[in-house]
Amino acid sequence: MGELKLMKGNEAIAEAAIRAGVDAYFGYPITPQSEVIEYLMVEKPYETTGMVVLQAESEIAAINMVYGAAASGKKAMTSSSSPGISLKQEGISYMAGAELPCLIANVVRGGPGLGTIQPSQADYFQATKGGGHGDYHMIVLAPASVQEMADFVSKGFDLAFKYRTPVMILSDGLIGQMMEKVILSEHTPRWTDEEIIKLSPWATTGKPASRERNIITSLDLDPYRQEEHNIHLQKKYKEIREKEVEYEEIMCEDAEYLFVAYGSSSRIAQKAIKLGREKGIKAGLLRPITLYPFPSEAIRRLSQQVKGILSLEMSAGQMIEDIRLSVDCEMKVEHFGRMGGVIHSPAEALQALEEKIIGG
Amino acid sequence: MKDEISEIVNVENLVYKKTPLMTDNILSYCPGCGHGTAHRITMEVLEELGIGEKTIGVAPVGCSVLAYEFMNIDMQQAAHGRAPAVATGIKRTWPHKIVFTYQGDGDLAAIGTAETIHACNRGENFVIIFVNNGIYGMTGGQMAPTTLPGMKSSTSPYGRDVHIMGNPLKMTELIAELPGTRFVTRQAVHTPGNVRKAKRAIKKAFENQMNFKEGINFVEIVSNCNSGWKMTPVHSNEWMVENMFPFFPLGDIKVDGELVNK
Numbered sequence: 361m362g363e364l365k366l367m368k369g370n371e372a373i374a375e376a377a378i379r380a381g382v383d384a385y386f387g388y389p390i391t392p393q394s395e396v397i398e399y400l401m402v403e404k405p406y407e408t409t410g411m412v413v414l415q416a417e418s419e420i421a422a423i424n425m426v427y428g429a430a431a432s433g434k435k436a437m438t439s440s441s442s443p444g445i446s447l448k449q450e451g452i453s454y455m456a457g458a459e460l461p462c463l464i465a466n467v468v469r470g471g472p473g474l475g476t477i478q479p480s481q482a483d484y485f486q487a488t489k490g491g492g493h494g495d496y497h498m499i500v501l502a503p504a505s506v507q508e509m510a511d512f513v514s515k516g517f518d519l520a521f522k523y524r525t526p527v528m529i530l531s532d533g534l535i536g537q538m539m540e541k542v543i544l545s546e547h548t549p550r551w552t553d554e555e556i557i558k559l560s561p562w563a564t565t566g567k568p569a570s571r572e573r574n575i576i577t578s579l580d581l582d583p584y585r586q587e588e589h590n591i592h593l594q595k596k597y598k599e600i601r602e603k604e605v606e607y608e609e610i611m612c613e614d615a616e617y618l619f620v621a622y623g624s625s626s627r628i629a630q631k632a633i634k635l636g637r638e639k640g641i642k643a644g645l646l647r648p649i650t651l652y653p654f655p656s657e658a659i660r661r662l663s664q665q666v667k668g669i670l671s672l673e674m675s676a677g678q679m680i681e682d683i684r685l686s687v688d689c690e691m692k693v694e695h696f697g698r699m700g701g702v703i704h705s706p707a708e709a710l711q712a713l714e715e716k717i718i719g720g
Numbered sequence: 721m722k723d724e725i726s727e728i729v730n731v732e733n734l735v736y737k738k739t740p741l742m743t744d745n746i747l748s749y750c751p752g753c754g755h756g757t758a759h760r761i762t763m764e765v766l767e768e769l770g771i772g773e774k775t776i777g778v779a780p781v782g783c784s785v786l787a788y789e790f791m792n793i794d795m796q797q798a799a800h801g802r803a804p805a806v807a808t809g810i811k812r813t814w815p816h817k818i819v820f821t822y823q824g825d826g827d828l829a830a831i832g833t834a835e836t837i838h839a840c841n842r843g844e845n846f847v848i849i850f851v852n853n854g855i856y857g858m859t860g861g862q863m864a865p866t867t868l869p870g871m872k873s874s875t876s877p878y879g880r881d882v883h884i885m886g887n888p889l890k891m892t893e894l895i896a897e898l899p900g901t902r903f904v905t906r907q908a909v910h911t912p913g914n915v916r917k918a919k920r921a922i923k924k925a926f927e928n929q930m931n932f933k934e935g936i937n938f939v940e941i942v943s944n945c946n947s948g949w950k951m952t953p954v955h956s957n958e959w960m961v962e963n964m965f966p967f968f969p970l971g972d973i974k975v976d977g978e979l980v981n982k
Contacts, residue, residue: 384813412812416805417838424802424835428809431796432776432817436809454799564794564810566774566817575788577779577797 453492457578478701615644752953801832902935
């Protein structure tokens with residue numbers, strides 16, 4: 361049984377990283393996620409587990425430090441918030457191309473541009489569709505609680521190493537900043553050098569005479585070989601779509617209307633459902649836990665049962681495109697969400713369901 | 721004939737052999753370019769120090785983007801300018817390994833300025849080999865941060881006008897001023913004598929990495945780009961001596977953490 365603590369979401373990510381046996385965290389301060397590196401600097405895991413913690417000169421440098429460590433088989437991670445994640449896109453694209461495992465936490469704030477420091481879910485497109493250049497995807501996990509902020513660190517690394525791919529925790533300023541109870545897992549020791557060489561024989565750990573040199577690159581100037589590499593990546597993403605979809609259904613058994621919402625919005629949707637049921641409106645919630653891969657099958661199945669779907673996101677409506685694709689536009693799917701750092705209330709969400717779906 | 725050849729390759733007659741730390745792949749560099757020599761002496765140093773098996777190299781973007789095709793060690797290829805950050809990630813998590821970056825002037829002194837300066841200022845413990853030929857060679861001879869005043873390139877076709885295009889950057893002198901650098905030197909590989917000096921400098925750089933826990937060891941190699949400069953190899957080397965060396969003078973700039981008084 362783990363340890364029970366009251367923590368901010370950002371602190372939970374940091375503590376979970378130490379406990380998950382992460383080798384290195386490279387970061388750069390940005391609101392609302394600076395508590396991740398602040399917590400690590402206070403805890404000094406380099407004196408206990410040996411985990412490296414380094415404040416880089418920029419988000420660009422931080423993601424490239426992750427690249428170097430990951431390419432050498434280490435469990436390396438970074439975190440940032442929206443404008444900083446934009447800067448990391450180059451590095452993420454290179455890591456997807458070079459097939460490097462790593463964890464990136466995005467504690468999303470309102471945009472575009474410098475935007476605001478308040479919570480938002482407007483980075484959904486960037487996170488799930490690639491974000492950087494080229495044909496690639498990350499696995500995207502969407503925590504809805506401080507507990508999941510902690511749990512998704514080791515889960516994220518497991519997936520990252522299973523598929524040799526960057527994994528993103530797509531959170532927001534609300535979950536990053538709010539405090540909740542969290543049960544922290546036991547400490548997992550960091551991998552030994554021997555374990556790394558065995559687990560990741562592709563990694564650059566120094567070439568012994570017994571093997572060919574290991575090369576980590578995203579470059580292949582031969583277009584036919586580069587196409588082969590792209591086909592290989594697409595096969596990997598297909599396998600991820602087939603095997604790694606995760607979602608939660610809440611009060612869907614008798615639902616006539618469906619909210620689809622992730623992260624903070626899923627918490628708001630649950631309250632809206634409660635308010636609705638007090639008025640006799642039978643609504644349920646499908647909460648995607650993985651945003652990539654997206655739970656299209658589950659949504660399609662539920663669309664046979666309900667009369668309409670409301671996508672609740674703190675954005676102008678981004679996930680709604682994936683919902684509409686899931687139901688082949690054969691059902692009424694509408695969006696509601698506040699933007700620019702404003703958090704919608706449960707009453708607003710319920711009102712939107714009544715106006716756009718039930719009455720619409 | 722066969723006997724004659726076998727006699728020539730008798731062990732006692734061998735005065736030189738290719739280091740096994742260079743692959744047999746045909747170099748992608750233009751004939752006459754200094755990169756091949758810089759690659760070879762770097763790999764010879766690793767062999768002589770017996771550290772090839774524990775060394776991880778980082779290739780840049782630019783002419784030497786394919787350095788990993790020629791260096792027979794574990795290598796990573798970094799995004800443009802990011803090699804010092806990538807090397808930081810390797811060395812910090814594998815402190816007992818030997819790490820180096822191999823970068824050109826566009827990579828190190830333009831797009832990677834921040835990564836270069838901050839890795840140097842943090843006192844990271846790896847080697848930076850900086851090949852400066854005053855031009856973007858890979859992309860076809862555009863103006864670099866190191867292009868000399870008045871020097872022609874495809875993006876300064878009438879010569880670099882410093883009032884419009886800014887001044888060339890002496891990155892090596894700049895980073896020598898930082899407390900995190902241990903050994904900073906500028907060398908060349910256009911004559912046998914210079915090759916020997918450059919190799920000695922590279923050896924010192926790697927020995928420093930092995931002997932100390934912190935401090936960047938930085939070896940600039942001023943080189944030619946005969947194709948980018950649109951000259952014959954011989955002429956480009958003469959032009960380099962006459963024009964590049966006065967602006968980028970050869971010699972040690974910082975030794976054992978102390979600036980060399982000139």
